[in-house]
Amino acid sequence: MAVELNHTIVHSRDNRESAEFFAELLELEVGPEWGPFVPVVLSNGITLDFASTEQHIAPQHYAFLVSEDEFAAAYAKISQRGLAHWADPHRKHPGTVNHNDGGSGVYFLDPNGHQLELLTVPYGGWPEQ
Numbered sequence: 001m002a003v004e005l006n007h008t009i010v011h012s013r014d015n016r017e018s019a020e021f022f023a024e025l026l027e028l029e030v031g032p033e034w035g036p037f038v039p040v041v042l043s044n045g046i047t048l049d050f051a052s053t054e055q056h057i058a059p060q061h062y063a064f065l066v067s068e069d070e071f072a073a074a075y076a077k078i079s080q081r082g083l084a085h086w087a088d089p090h091r092k093h094p095g096t097v098n099h100n101d102g103g104s105g106v107y108f109l110d111p112n113g114h115q116l117e118l119l120t121v122p123y124g125g126w127p128e129q
Contacts, residue, residue: 007047009037011057012112015050021111022048025074026066061089063117071104071120083108089115101125 012018016030019038023030031039037049042064066074075097078085085108087093098105103121110116 005046007039007049009049009051010060010062010114011053011055012050012110013052013054013057014111015052018111019048019050022050022116025077026064026070027073057112057114059113059115061115061117063119065122066118066120068104068120071106071118074118075104075106078106078108089117 010018015036015038016033019030019040022028023040028040028042031041031047034049036051038051040048040050042048048062085095085097085106087096087098087106089107091107100119101121101123102125103119105117105119107115107117
């Protein structure tokens with residue numbers, strides 16, 4: 001069997017609020033609460049299990065490959081909500097997107113300080129077919 005990522009836990013102050021923020025932005029479904037987790041399943045079957053904690057949350061980076069249409073819809077929401085966003089991970093180019101590898105990309109923060117990235121082309125571009 002090939003090794004595949006199945007799920008990861010995303011620490012948050014409020015698991016439901018964080019799951020809903022993420023799911024609404026990318027037009028995904030929030031699953032039923034399971035123990036301490038509120039899951040959001042991605043199209044490739046990987047689950048983000050949002051878990052509440054009162055401890056310090058170390059910011060993580062989560063990057064998501066999306067279609068151009070999904071990117072446009074999410075970027076419109078980012079802009080409408082007035083969310084700070086950047087074209088780069090070092091936050092040197094605020095309020096804009098990048099066009100690396102011929103696609104579109106943007107970085108922004110979730111309510112817990114995790115850095116989220118949306119990109120339409122993987123780093124290095126699509127492999128030759």
